[in-house]
Structures are given as C-alpha cells and as structure tokens.
Amino acid sequence: MISGILASSGIAFGKALLFKSDLIIINKKNIHDIEIESEIKKFLKSKKKSIKQLIEIKQKSKLIFNSKETEIFEGHIMLLEDEELEKEIINLIKKKNNTAAFAIELTISKQIQKIKKINNIYLQNRAIDIRDIGNRLLRNILNIKTVxxxxxxxxxxxxxxxxxxSExxxxxxxxxxxxITNLGGETAHTSIMARSLEIPAIVGTGNITHKVKNGDFIILDGINNKIFINPIQNIIDKLKKYKKKYLKKKKKLKKFRILPAITIDKKKIEISANVSNMQDIINxxxxxAESIGxxxxxxxxxxxMELPSEEEQFHEYKKAAIxxxxxxxxIRTMDIGGDKEIPYMNFPKExxxxxxxxxxxISLDRxxxxxxxxxxxxxxxxxGKLKILFPMIxxxxEIQQLKYxxxxxxxxxxxxKIDFDKNIQIGIMIETPASAIISKYLIKEVDFFSIGTNDLTQYTLAVDRKNDLISHLYNPMNPSVLKLIxxxxxxxxxxxxxxxxxxEFAGNExxxxxxxGMGLNEFSMNPSYIPKIKKIIRTTKFKHAKQLSKLxxxxxxxxxxQKLINNYFI
Structure with a gap:
C-alpha cells in the first residue's frame, strides 16, 4: 500500500496506464554563424505554433473547467509572449552559437533552478508550468508529436x-x-483541476511509476490517501462497499447544501467557507455557504515575483464581492510568514x-x-458586504495602531471622493494564548472575533503539528484549548x-x-464540509449541545x- 499527497478526494478502481512522454533529445553542438538566422526562425516558428496550441487548449478547457482553471493557460501564453524570455533565447543562439532547442532548454532550466532555490512550495509548483511551456517549445521545434x-x-x-x-x-x-503521480503538490495547477472536476487524485508519491506496471489493477482511495496495487479480492470487495456507502452519503448530504443551519429548537448558526481564489468561491x-468566513x-x-498592486487586489476583491x-x-489581510514565505520579501533567517x-x-513594519x-x-x-480581519494579534x-x-x-x-463602506466592520484572529487571555480587552476594540484553531492549538500546547515525533500531542480537544475557545x-x-x-476544527463533525453548545456563532470551513456540518446542526437540539459542552x-x-463526544454519536 502506497500513499502520497491527497490532491482530490474520491475512490476509483481501474487498470493502470503508465503515461510517458517521448524523450526529447537535444543537439548541444555549436552551430555555424551562417545557421544563426535559420535557428532564430525555427524558435520564432515554434513559439508561434506553441501559442496557437495553447489558445486551442484554453478554448477547449472552457467547456470542461471553470474560469480559474482556464486562466492557467492564459498565464502560459503570457509567459511565451514575454519579451525577456525571447531575448534570452535569441541571445544564446546569437552569442553562444547554441541551437534553438539547446537555447530554449538552457533558458527554461535556468528559470526552474531559480524557482527551486526559493523555499516556497507554491512557487516551486509553478516550475512544473514552466517545464510544460519549455517542453512544448522543444517538441514543436524538434517536430516531436505531443501525446x-x-x-x-x-x-x-x-x-x-x-x-x-495542458496534459x-x-x-x-x-x-x-x-x-497518481510521483511528483506534484496540493497547490499545483493539476491538483486544482482535479478538485474542480472531482476526479480522485494522489500526487507526490515519490516512486509510483516504479511500483506499477501497465495493466495492474489499482484502487485509488482518495478518502484515506491509500493506493492499492493488485489487492486481494477481500480488499476490493471492502472498498467497493466503502465507495458505495461514501457516494450514498454524499448524495444524501446534497439536499443540505441549500438548507439553513437551524437546530431542531430553532437556534440559527451561520455556515461559511474558507476560500483562497475565485474557484473556491464558486465551490x-x-x-x-451562507457567506465567506x-x-x-x-x-x-x-x-x-513581485507584490500585487493595489489595483490588482482591488479587482480581485471586487470580483469576489460581486x-x-x-x-x-x-477578508483577512496578508498572512505571510511561518511556512508561507515569498521570495521578493527578503525574509530574515529565523x-x-x-x-x-x-x-x-510584517504589515505594520511594511x-x-x-x-x-x-x-x-x-x-x-x-x-458588496466586506469585513476586514487582522491575523496574529x-x-x-496592535489593534489601535491598525485602526489608526x-x-x-x-x-x-x-x-x-471614492466610494467605500464608511462603517466597514473589523475583526481579529484569535490564534494565540495571549489574545485569548486578554480577549475581554480586545473585544472592546473590534466588531467580532474569528478563532484560528490550527495556530491556537499549536501555540497553546507548544506542539509543532508538522513534527512527526510529537504530532500525536496536537489535539484541539485538549482541555486547555477548549477552555480558551x-x-x-x-x-x-x-x-x-x-x-x-x-x-480546521470548525469543519470537524x-x-x-x-x-x-459553547455558543459559537459562525463556522467557516472547506466548502466540501458544509453539507455534513449543516446536517449535524439541523438534527441537533441546541439545549442538548449546551449540556454536552458543559460536561x-x-x-x-x-x-x-473524546470518550464523551464519541458516546454522544453512538
């Protein structure tokens, strides 16, 4: 049994098909001066053909994906049209007497290496996109048929x-x-596409291509992050039943999407979604979701590679509002740092x-x-109806300075004379023991709180949730965390x-x-969790929830x- 990074949930059964692109062999010998112009023409012809292909892929993808996914190809086209990229490739042909193919390979590899040196998983995933563009240029210049x-x-x-x-x-x-792939991450464009289409996918397995042969029977369990290769009949039968149960449950939950989250005894709760982009808002x-929390x-x-401008941000927030x-x-202000570094910010080594x-x-310093x-x-x-949320208070x-x-x-x-909501509400994240302890002072300064349980748990328990040696100690059900909440x-x-x-605790059923029962007013979560949380609330009495929380x-x-909660669900 193998696991990797769960990119898109679901369960799939089928024969394995190993997908391998044709090997690209590049002539690295220097060309004669007389050949320079013809190599430049080859490159420009390949570039034109590549752009045309990507425009066609973009048009076709519109029939399958939402706008966010088709924007990926717009980005690819823009990169191909970049004058700096063209200049660098032509310079290598002219000054180093490289073949057009070798000049492309050198330029693309240089960009990829630059990205890989940056300690940023989101940018590193973009190296895949750059390689995709480079390979397209090379296939077209070398007349290799695209799979x-x-x-x-x-x-x-x-x-x-x-x-x-593009594949x-x-x-x-x-x-x-x-x-299933050897490489890739949860934020790679391919993973985003899989989630958009609800196609089960596990990426970043490391070596799946060395463990599977064409025709092997595979079970891709994208619920529990498990891959089975030629499993025994008992496991096949068990997972087929599990899939049937999962799909039945998923179908039953569908009706809860459009229903309000009201308990049996008429207590209304707001159910919101955590989002990062337009596709997430669509989901x-x-x-x-009744709102975006x-x-x-x-x-x-x-x-x-640079800060987004005010104008760029305005258009994104405006689109979301509409x-x-x-x-x-x-809208939470920039929450960069910790495990989310960006190259152009020159983060100090900490x-x-x-x-x-x-x-x-960072925001108060910059x-x-x-x-x-x-x-x-x-x-x-x-x-639209926007509110501002400040993190890590x-x-x-700090609040008084931010308000100023x-x-x-x-x-x-x-x-x-620019229009805006004069009474826009502001809130803060409660994600440290410090903010929880002085919350009675903080609440006088703001309109609402939003509890970030991932960090609150980590900081309260002094447990790095990504450290395998102690991750078992990370538990928001710890009495100290619950008392702070x-x-x-x-x-x-x-x-x-x-x-x-x-x-994440808000989406934990x-x-x-x-x-x-504790009196939480709003639950904000991954959009796919919303139906099940609505169902639980709609089938519960608020007075019973209060009794459970008190106990x-x-x-x-x-x-x-945990024993008390498990017994409640029996």
Missing amino acids: DLKNIKEKVILIANDLTP TAQMNFKYIKGF AKKYG LYRTEFLFMDR MMNNKTII DNPFLGWRAIR KEILHAQLTAILRASSF ISVE ELEKIKFILNKK KKVIDVSHKEEKWTGMCG KATILLL VLQQNTTKKI
Missing part, C-alpha cells in the same frame, strides 16, 4: 511521473477515472519562523503593503458581539455539537473528552 490523452478509450487510472496542466486539460475524463456557493489574501502575494451578491466576505516576522507584524491592501479592500467594499496596541492606519486610508479616500466566545457575547471559527468543559483529560 494526446484524448484518445484513451478504456477506463484507466493514469500513472505518471508528473502531469502538466490534464486534454484528458478524456469519461475514461480516466483518477490519476463555496455550490456547497451552500475567511478570504485568504496571501495567495495573491504568492506564485509571483460574485457573493451582497453576502458577507471576511530559528522559529512561526514565532517570528509574520502576518500583521506599511506600504498594509496601505495598498486596506485601500483595495475599502474600494471594493462599495460593491497579541495586544490592544485604517482611518488614514478612509480620510484619503473621502478626500478623493469558550472564554473567547463568552467574552464576545458579553459585549453583544459575535465569534466565528475558521480553523465530531466537534460540531460541542462548538454549537466536556468539566473534564481534565483529552481522553475523557
């Missing part, structure tokens, strides 16, 4: 070293039931980046970034304000009734808490 995945006519699970976005876009999903609406803006700052049709969107220069600390973002949010607020002074900066931006916009909720209610939660908060061990 056509549209011609597959039997049900298979595709096994590959890696898959490029994924051309798949015949009537027959390709899922795919949020599809799964029945967390718009992660840091993804606008990643996957690029798309949500006057439903609330809580022994403990999670305790270092990150989130609002006010030009904060000002551009706040201006963009305020301008977009005239197109640990003191009253916000008022400065409002004053400038007023002076310029309850304290924060109670403090906000005392001031007649509200508290939401946007950490075992935690739903407990959090409901849970009296316990002194995680084990006792």
Whole structure:
C-alpha cells in the first residue's frame, strides 16, 4: 500500500496506464554563424505554433473547467509572449552559437533552478508550468508529436511521473477515472483541476511509476490517501462497499447544501467557507455557504515575483464581492510568514519562523503593503458586504495602531471622493494564548472575533503539528484549548458581539455539537464540509449541545473528552 499527497478526494478502481512522454533529445553542438538566422526562425516558428496550441487548449478547457482553471493557460501564453524570455533565447543562439532547442532548454532550466532555490512550495509548483511551456517549445521545434490523452478509450487510472496542466486539460475524463503521480503538490495547477472536476487524485508519491506496471489493477482511495496495487479480492470487495456507502452519503448530504443551519429548537448558526481564489468561491456557493468566513489574501502575494498592486487586489476583491451578491466576505489581510514565505520579501533567517516576522507584524513594519491592501479592500467594499480581519494579534496596541492606519486610508479616500463602506466592520484572529487571555480587552476594540484553531492549538500546547515525533500531542480537544475557545466566545457575547471559527476544527463533525453548545456563532470551513456540518446542526437540539459542552468543559483529560463526544454519536 502506497500513499502520497491527497490532491482530490474520491475512490476509483481501474487498470493502470503508465503515461510517458517521448524523450526529447537535444543537439548541444555549436552551430555555424551562417545557421544563426535559420535557428532564430525555427524558435520564432515554434513559439508561434506553441501559442496557437495553447489558445486551442484554453478554448477547449472552457467547456470542461471553470474560469480559474482556464486562466492557467492564459498565464502560459503570457509567459511565451514575454519579451525577456525571447531575448534570452535569441541571445544564446546569437552569442553562444547554441541551437534553438539547446537555447530554449538552457533558458527554461535556468528559470526552474531559480524557482527551486526559493523555499516556497507554491512557487516551486509553478516550475512544473514552466517545464510544460519549455517542453512544448522543444517538441514543436524538434517536430516531436505531443501525446494526446484524448484518445484513451478504456477506463484507466493514469500513472505518471508528473502531469502538466495542458496534459490534464486534454484528458478524456469519461475514461480516466483518477490519476497518481510521483511528483506534484496540493497547490499545483493539476491538483486544482482535479478538485474542480472531482476526479480522485494522489500526487507526490515519490516512486509510483516504479511500483506499477501497465495493466495492474489499482484502487485509488482518495478518502484515506491509500493506493492499492493488485489487492486481494477481500480488499476490493471492502472498498467497493466503502465507495458505495461514501457516494450514498454524499448524495444524501446534497439536499443540505441549500438548507439553513437551524437546530431542531430553532437556534440559527451561520455556515461559511474558507476560500483562497475565485474557484473556491464558486465551490463555496455550490456547497451552500451562507457567506465567506475567511478570504485568504496571501495567495495573491504568492506564485509571483513581485507584490500585487493595489489595483490588482482591488479587482480581485471586487470580483469576489460581486460574485457573493451582497453576502458577507471576511477578508483577512496578508498572512505571510511561518511556512508561507515569498521570495521578493527578503525574509530574515529565523530559528522559529512561526514565532517570528509574520502576518500583521510584517504589515505594520511594511506599511506600504498594509496601505495598498486596506485601500483595495475599502474600494471594493462599495460593491458588496466586506469585513476586514487582522491575523496574529497579541495586544490592544496592535489593534489601535491598525485602526489608526485604517482611518488614514478612509480620510484619503473621502478626500478623493471614492466610494467605500464608511462603517466597514473589523475583526481579529484569535490564534494565540495571549489574545485569548486578554480577549475581554480586545473585544472592546473590534466588531467580532474569528478563532484560528490550527495556530491556537499549536501555540497553546507548544506542539509543532508538522513534527512527526510529537504530532500525536496536537489535539484541539485538549482541555486547555477548549477552555480558551469558550472564554473567547463568552467574552464576545458579553459585549453583544459575535465569534466565528475558521480553523480546521470548525469543519470537524465530531466537534460540531460541542462548538454549537459553547455558543459559537459562525463556522467557516472547506466548502466540501458544509453539507455534513449543516446536517449535524439541523438534527441537533441546541439545549442538548449546551449540556454536552458543559460536561466536556468539566473534564481534565483529552481522553475523557473524546470518550464523551464519541458516546454522544453512538
């Protein structure tokens, strides 16, 4: 049994089809001066042909994918049209007497190496896109036929070293039931496409192509992140039953998408979605989100080599506001740092980046970034119902400073007679013990709280959740974490304000009734979790949830808490 990185959930059965692209052999010998012009013409012809192919792929992908996925190919076209790229390739042909193919290979490899040196998973995933563009140029210049995945006519699970976005876009999903790769990550464009189409996919396995032969029977369990190769009949039967049960449950949950989250005894709860881009907002609406509880803006700052402009941010926030049709969107300011570095920010080397220069600390140090973002949010607020959320707050002074900066931006916009929501609400993330402990002071400064349980748990328990040696200690059901959550909720209610939660705990079905009983007002989660959380709330009495939470908060061990909750679900 093999596992990797779960890119897209679901379960698929089928024969393995190993996908290998034709080997590209490049002539590395120097050309004569007389051949320079003809090599340049070869390159320009290849470039023109590649752009034409990508335009066709983009048009075809519009019939399959949403706009976010087709934008991938727009990015590829823009890169091919980049004058600097063209200049670098032509310079190598002219000055180094390289063949056009070798000049392309050298230029593309240089860009990929530059990206790979950057400690940023999002940018590193873009190296795949650059390689895709380079290979397309090379195939066209060397007249190597591009492999056509549209011609597959039997049900298979595709096994590959890696898959490029253009290869994924051309798949015949009537027959390709899922795919597994050696390379890739959760944020790679191919993974995003798989999730968009709800095609099961596991990537980053390391060596799947060495363990599977053409025709092997594969079970891709994209629920539990397991891959079975030629399993015994007992496992096949067991997983077929599991898939049937999973699909039946998924179908039953569909009806809950459009229903409000109201308990049997009429307690109304807001169910929101965590999003990072337009595709996520489409999914949020599809799964029945009543609002966006967390718009992660840091993804606008990643996957690029420079800061996004105010104008660029404004257009993204405006699009989101219009798309949500006057439903609330809580926009979190840039939460960079920790495990999310960006190359152009020149991050200092830190022994403990999670305790270092990150989130609002960067924004307050680099006010030009904060000002551009706040201006963009305020301008977009005239197109919908936006709220501002500040991350990683640990003191009253930080909020007061942020409010001062916000008022400065409002004053400038007023002076310029630019429309914005004059009464835009602001909130803060509660994700450190410090903010939870002084929450009674913090709530007086803001309109709402949003609890980030991932960091709150990590910081409260002093446990790095990514450290395998101690990850078993990371548990938001720990009594100390639950007591802090309850304290924060109670403090906000005392001031007649509200508290939401946007950490993973909000989408945990075992935690739903407990959090409901604690008085949590808003649950924000991965869009696909929404139907099941709505179902739990709609089939629960609020008075029973309060009784359970009261009992849970009296316990002194995680084990006792989990036993109480498990018994409730029996």
